[in-house]
Amino acid sequence: MEEAETATQTASLSAGKAQARWASARQEAERQGKALFGEVSFPTISQQMNAAAAECQDEAAQLDQLEMQLRQHRRRREEIQIHMPRLEEEIARAQASILSIEKAQSGLESKLAALNHQIQRQKASLEFSARQEAEAALTSCQQRKEAGERALYRLQADYEACRQTREAADTRIKALQEQLEEAQYDVLPDLLAQAGEHQKTLQEMQRRREALLTQQERNQHAWKALREAVRQRGEVQEKWTWIRALSNTANGTVPGKDKIMLETYVQMTWFDRILARANLRLMAMTSGRYELLRRQGAENQRSRSGLELNVLDHYEGGQRSVKTLSGGESFQASLALALGLADEMQAAAGGLRLDVLFVDEGFGSLDEEALELAIRTLSGLAEGNKLVGIISHVSGLKARIDRQIVIQKTRGGSSTVRVES
Secondary structure, three states, X not given: OHHHHHHHHHHHHHHHHHHHHHHHHHHXXXXXXXXXXXXXXXXXXXXXXXXXXXXXXXXXXXXXXXXXXXXXXXXXXXXXXXXXXXXXXXXXXXXXXXXXXXHHHHHHXXXXXXXXXXXXXXXXXXXXXXXHHHHHHHHHHHHHHHHHHHHHHHHHHHHHHHHHHHHHHHHHHHHHHHHHHXXXXXXXXXXXXXXXXXXXXXXXXXXXXXHHHHHHHHHHHHXXXXXXXXXXXXXXXXXXXXXXXXXXHHHOOOOOOOEOOHHHHHHHHHXXXXXXXXXXXXXXXXXXXXXXXXXXOOOOOOOEOOOOEEEXXXXXXXXXXXXXXXXXXXXXXXHHXXXXXXXXXXXXXXXXXXXXXXXXXXXXXXXXXXXXXXXHHHXXXXXXXXXXXXXXXXXXXXXXXXXXXXXXXXXXXXXXXXXXX
């Protein structure tokens, strides 16, 4: 029985190593298949290779056709060489034209530089440095415009009343002059007094008319300034519109779209690559049951999206949130993500290797089957020239770990450390 148990353990270790080698070979085949054909499953790689061979035959036929076209081009080249002297003369004339064009271009570039300098000076001389100041000035101008229009309306009404009064006074003066010619000399003093009063009224009306004309001129200048301010506000509003659209796109606040910031979008690309590597580990640790997927949409329109995770259950079918995983399953998913991140860092760092990995706790939440699969995954890493350290209080792991650093507390409050191998 002892010999059988020993043989069983030896066979189990051999089977574990063989399974690890098979998993490594399958990963390599899937990696090469992904490099050649993109995202494909392992059983369809041979079909993809047959299809690729057929494509190669088609490409060979295309190459034969290209070779025939090359012969035709060579014959065409010989014909062109016959006409080469004439073409060289035309090229010389074209080069002379190019020189003249380059001179003209240098002059235009000088003018362009001067215009750019003038634009910079004009930008520096702008009255407002920010959109808020321009809007405040525009609001003030609009208020002054409305007040000016009201005052102009009142002044126009006063001017019309004064004009009518003056016309009435002129008519009255003419009538009085006619009466004066027909009247007796004893009423002359009264008429002269009335004429003096009317003359004073006329002078007052003339002063008011001149004041109204001056006010109208000022209102016209204010109206021109207001129209210029409105035009500048339209330019600022147009610039602010496309800047706001660009800002909403970069900040992920476009109405009706997923709230994905530019930084999150870049992170999503790397996250997908990490998930592809992590799923190779998770599928091995869960016997092909679970696979991590990045959630495509947010939970609602007010929350941001892009980096949330779902889990695909191949046993029950369908996707669900990673929050529904048990403690042991969550540990397996976290371990797979950590290993996927390490693999992606090595692949993207250009020669950087992560040869040491420490796993702290978490094994106590696994059942025997899950613990066995996790140990096989870590053993596969150890056989790949990686140092794997496990920090745990699970007694079932002691028999599976060859080299151990055991820490025990003493009564004095200190601890002892010993190495077992």
